[in-house]
Amino acid sequence: MAFDLKGSLEHADDEAFILIKAAPRASETHGETVCIAAIDHNGCWVRLYPVSFRQLEDAQKFRRWDRIRYRWRKPVASADRRVESRRVDQGSIEIIGRLREKDRHAFINRSAVTSLRAELQAGRSLALLNCEVIEFWSERQNQNEMERQHNVYRIMRQQGDFLSQANLIPREVCPYVFKYRYRDDDGEHTGTCQDWETEATFLRRRSEFCSEQKALEWMVEKFGVEFPREGMALAMGTHRYRADQWLINGILRVNKNPQLSFL
Known part of the structure; x- marks a missing residue:
């Protein structure tokens, strides 16, 4: 299912496989945050931020290849107009699985x-x-x-x-x-x-x-x-x-x- 919230404050639910973590950035509001690149179940890239590992519960601390479920909304357009960007409600993050090693090559090649x-x-x-x-x-x-x-x-x-x-x-x-x-x-x-x-x-x-x-x-x-x-x-x-x-x-x-x- 695809969502187009056009900058609304409403949240949507989705799932994605974690792939890339960029370098951490300092944030006065969120502490030390990172930007995550992932691929959703439709094969589309998503950019998840801000994620503060200081505030995550142990059971939420995902790793590469983990499949997570989360709630998100589009960031304010003036702050980030990139279509893949999703502002995450990090309290909603839940690890629900992991991509099998034998499936990873084909999964990546599609993108x-x-x-x-x-x-x-x-x-x-x-x-x-x-x-x-x-x-x-x-x-x-x-x-x-x-x-x-x-x-x-x-x-x-x-x-x-x-x-x-x-x-x-x-x-x-x-x-x-x-x-x-x-x-x-x-x-x-x-x-x-x-x-x-x-x-x-x-x-x-x-x-x-x-x-x-x-x-x-x-x-x-x-x-x-x-x-x-x-x-x-x-x-x-x-x-x-x-x-x-x-x-x-x-x-x-x-x-x-x-x-x-x-x-």
């Missing part, structure tokens, strides 16, 4: 596209992009951004998170940002990878190798050579205030055999 321009023209702001990865590299973060992220991670570690079981919340701020240059049907693009797990992977490898340089070299080989060779896709979303700017919200590695796993 994959090869042109961000076509998605934008169709009025969509979330997409899973099958593309050619041309280059992957790192750039050192500036000090102000590192201090901001440090405060966010500290609070998130205190409140818990649906990825915490895998120790994916960094113990420290990653000193680098990671970028992709990629090509879809419309041409070449460059974007920063905002996937939380990518930064966490670098920090783990730096600790393992006891060398920042070796960790960076490993990241380039893994994310820039191996994953593109074996098959991968980029989870994309447009900027809230700049509708024509696509951001890399997450990375999926799509195997050539019928399996799919998150990086």
